[in-house]
Amino acid sequence: MTSMHLKKVGLSIDELKENFSDRQDMVQAILEYERKCFEEIFNEYNFEGWNAIDILLMVSNEINNRFFNVTPSVTITLAEFFPDIFQNHLQKYNVLRYAKRRRRCKSRVLAVPSDSIGSSKRTGGDGLWS
Secondary structure (H helix, E strand, O other): OOHHHHHHHOOOHHHHHHHOOOHHHHHHHHHHHHHHHHHHHHHHOOOOOOOHHHHHHHHHHHHHHHOOOOOHHHHHHHHHHOHHHHHHHHHHHHHHHHHHHHHHHHHHHHOOOHHHOOOOOOOOOOOOOO
16 A cells, blocks of 8 residues: 555554554455445345345445445455455355345245245245245
8 A cells, every 4th residue: 555545545654553453454444344334235225125236226326425435446456465354254244145134034934924824835926935
């Protein structure tokens, strides 16, 4: 990271050294912040019934509004230079996505009419069994 980049974001080398033990620590903090921001977006919006393109557009818009100078190439570069840290980040991100999906499925199961529970005949049309 050059001093020009640091000046652009209002930091110095001394501030980085003061707040992070090494580059790996800094990368972990960046990726953790990214996960928390995504979690906030997905908790803020109920994407139930949205199509994937609309979700992508909304999330992209929110990222643009919340992050300073976002470029996907930064995350790709971090993945390239810190593959183990990035793999750990992806695993944590996938756990977040799974938990969100699981909560959604749980709420659907709770919404199933009691007379259909235990029946051997599956009903279609609501996306629950199909």
